[in-house]
Amino acid sequence: MARFDCDILISGGGIAGLTAAAAFGTAGFDVICVDPTPPVTDRDDLRADMRSTAMLQPARAVLEAAGLWERLAPHASPLQVMRIVDAGGEMLEPRLTKDFNAADVSDLPFGWNLPNWLLRREMVARLSELPNVDFRPGTGTTSLFTRLSEARVGLGDGTRVRARLVIAADGRNSPMRQAAGIGVRTRRYGQKALAFAVTHPIPHENVSTEIHRSGGPFTLVPLPDRGGMPSSAIVWMDDGPLAQERHDMDVAAFETAMSDRSCYLFGPLTLASHRTIWPIISQQAERLSGERLALIAEAAHVVPPIGAQGLNMSLADTATLLDLARQRPEDLGDVQMLDAYHKARYSDITLRVHGIDLLNRASQVSDPTLRDARAMGLNALYSMGPVRRRLMRLGLGVR
Missing domain, CATH: 3.30.9.10 (D-Amino Acid Oxidase, subunit A, domain 2)
Incomplete structure (x- = not known):
């Protein structure tokens, strides 16, 4: 049996998590992506996410690299x-x-x-084309145990996954962030x-x-x-x-x-x-990484829906993390890589969180x-x- 079950375990199958799974899978990494709630991909389903997302110019490059843009x-x-x-x-x-x-x-x-329900539909279809991506809707993460060399993640179905890197894309109440003891600052x-x-x-x-x-x-x-x-x-x-x-x-x-x-x-x-x-809240994690763990999307930052910044910040997280992984794939998830990720993204996230907070207060x-x-x-x-x-x-x- 291989030492690792996958290179990367992604906790969260929302738009950010699905994009990350497609991006890392297209880049050749073995990925398992889990989410306790199966994605709703039908507009007329009452559970469908009726929001839409404006994919700004830099996001297009991420979507192209993930094999998604042609579909979208x-x-x-x-x-x-x-x-x-x-x-x-x-x-x-x-x-x-x-x-x-x-x-x-x-x-x-x-x-x-693009409508969010449609994004989910096309992203799930893309993952089905990637043999090195295992998407498990209906299964969530329950525990996280890390060592310097690996992460072990417990899943809701009772199994445990050993991975080199865990990406938390599991929302503003991220269980992986909480398991790692990373705090957040929240404004209501x-x-x-x-x-x-x-x-x-x-x-x-x-x-x-x-x-x-x-x-x-x-x-x-x-x-x-x-x-x-x-x-x-x-x-x-x-x-x-x-x-x-x-x-x-x-x-x-x-x-x-x-x-x-x-x-x-x-x-x-x-x-x-x-x-x-x-x-509506504004929230920022105190740190973007822990041992064998990277926070992206709403696990890392939440902003009011002004200026189309939310998901585009999330895709910038994925782009930065993927670039670092490609530079040194043999060191995926090590301390140096994750410290570099935090340093590359934290100041920009802080600037945007504060800026959107001011805009929202002005709008109120x-x-x-x-x-x-x-x-x-x-x-x-x-x-x-x-x-x-x-x-x-x-x-x-x-x-």
Whole structure:
């Protein structure tokens, strides 16, 4: 029997974990990926994740290396313009609108939007093509024991896996992070987010629109047409009790509420999916690695859904870890590799966690004076061309 059951055990079969499994498997590493909850890959399933993910430019290289981009490209909606709308006055009409066009900094769109349920479907299909990847949905991790030379992971089915490296992609309450004794710093905002899909009569023209009022942003991200109508994915953040109340509204009342909140920029909105809801927090692990363990995605960092940063930070984690593994495959998971991973990612993660925290706090304000200051700040920032372009590049994840 071989000393190791696999090179890498990935705890977590969400989008980040599935991407990591495809990326490391395509690179030739033997991978086992486990998750206690089988992925939902049907849009009409009530358990389906109705959020969407904007894959920014750097993410495309990760997806290509994982053999995923060819599968995803036919379903992707390009994001050419990011539109910021301040609607902080008393009227439904927006009082300030600014467009950030990818053409100012690149020949490519900012990114490409894809529904999360579809990402899972295509990623699971990709893993089935890789003979060196063993995906075990319905099985989770229960224990972690590490030595300098190996990790031993207990699984929910009673088996134990010996691996050279464990990648924790198992969410904000990561059992592997907890087993390793790595702490987190958490901020709570009292907000919840609703996610759902809509159709609307006015085309989105590949513009992602973020509308700020109070309580949190209302973001419409382009999706492919549905039933012959333009379609968008929406994330609506607000104070928790208000978000829950809207989640429980009947459809007609909810459609009126969301159309009002959208300032009717795309005409009246029609609900085209069920609604999902989740609490908004900001969280960062105190360290990104432990003995034979690397934290990625929400096991390492959680941010409010602003600026399409969350999963793109996660894919940057995977890209960095994969690059280090390729440089010294014989030393996979050793102290030097994992220290290098922590050093390469920690400062960038810290910058983005703090930056998105500030943006979210600004989006929550209800005081008229502070709302005016938010609008003035957006106007001033947009007017400074070099600063605007620098921020756009930073948002893309490039320097």
